Each structure stands twice: as structure tokens, then as C-alpha cells.
Amino acid sequence: MAVLSLAGCASSVSVVETWEGNPAAASNAATLEAPGEIRVTRVNGRVMTNFLMDDLALDYALLPGENEVVFVYKTIWAKSTVVRNGESKVHVIESEPQVVRFEAEAGETYRFDFDQPESRQEAEQEMPEFSAAIVSSAGMTVASSTVWDGEEQMAASRTPIPASSSDGTPVSGDNALELLKAIWETASDEEKKAFLRWAFE
Structure with a gap:
């Protein structure tokens, strides 16, 4: 299970370790920065913890080498119409589960890059074709996501x-x-x- 490390208060950086045990490579872990719109659900076949706040920005520590990250992209838009009792006050627009695979370098920092819709209608139009890129600290795109097939599994555990x-x-x-x-x-x-x-x- 993922381990969450919080430094200071809720506004500070949060880091989620994506392995079990104490592998030697963990000392040179790479970092994947996930904004609040991205909810990472699995890393290398391991289910990530669901946190109380869906829009929490988190950093994921990855072992160097090949990594597989499964995630969902979600946008929230306020409703402009009158809201009845019990009805949600927002529109939630969510992508299909996405998967991205890339070779993480020791000590490197990566981030998600994707188009930001300017309206709910635009978000709804873009969602069927949604894809996010993984970008290195140097600004190089190292991989792009595709729709995840739930039957897919990594062949081996990333924890040696x-x-x-x-x-x-x-x-x-x-x-x-x-x-x-x-x-x-x-x-x-x-x-x-x-x-x-x-x-x-």
C-alpha cells in the first residue's frame, strides 16, 4: 500500500511512495508531480490510496527504470442553473482511465502536461480523446497516455x-x-x- 509522507501542514508538499519494503533504488527515486485534476490510481500494478480530498496535488516517488502509471483526469464546473435539494452543485467531467509507461531516471522530476479546457462544453468535447503527456524537468516529452485496458498487468513487480x-x-x-x-x-x-x-x- 502506498505510504504518504506529509511535511508540515496540508498546504505543504505531499509525497507518495509507490513501492513496498526498502529497495536500494529508493534512495535515488524519481518524482512524478500530479496536479489536483489528476488522480493516480495505480503505479506498477499497485493500487494507490484514495485520499479524502480528490483534488489534492501529490508527488509520487518512482523507482528508477520502467514505470506504469494509471490515472484519471477530472474537471469540475459550477452549475449555472438552480440546484434542487440533494442535487450536486457542480458538473464533474472525468476521462476514461489512462495509462502511461516511461523510463524514469534516478533523481529526475516529471510532471503531467495536458490541455486545459476553458469551458464545460470544451471539456466534454475533449474528454473522449483526452491524453496527457509526461514531461521531464528539461521540458522533454517522454511519454503520452492512452486509454487503459483494465486487464493489462505489468509482467513483474517493480520492487526487487x-x-x-x-x-x-x-x-x-x-x-x-x-x-x-x-x-x-x-x-x-x-x-x-x-x-x-x-x-x-
């Missing part, structure tokens, strides 16, 4: 866990448990069901 010791002997009981946890996180629903059937036969 050794399968054996340096001399080739099997992993210990504790390491084996960690390895099983990592594999479980990246398994599809069908794979999890098949494993449970096998385990309890």
Missing part, C-alpha cells in the same frame, strides 16, 4: 526481491513470503483464483 541467495541456495522462509506477496500483487484475478484452488485442494 531476490529469488535466491548469492550462493544459489533457496531463499529463507521470510524471503519466500516476501516473494509470494510480490507475485500476488502482480497476478491477475484469474491467476489468483487458480492459485487459491491449487492451495486448498
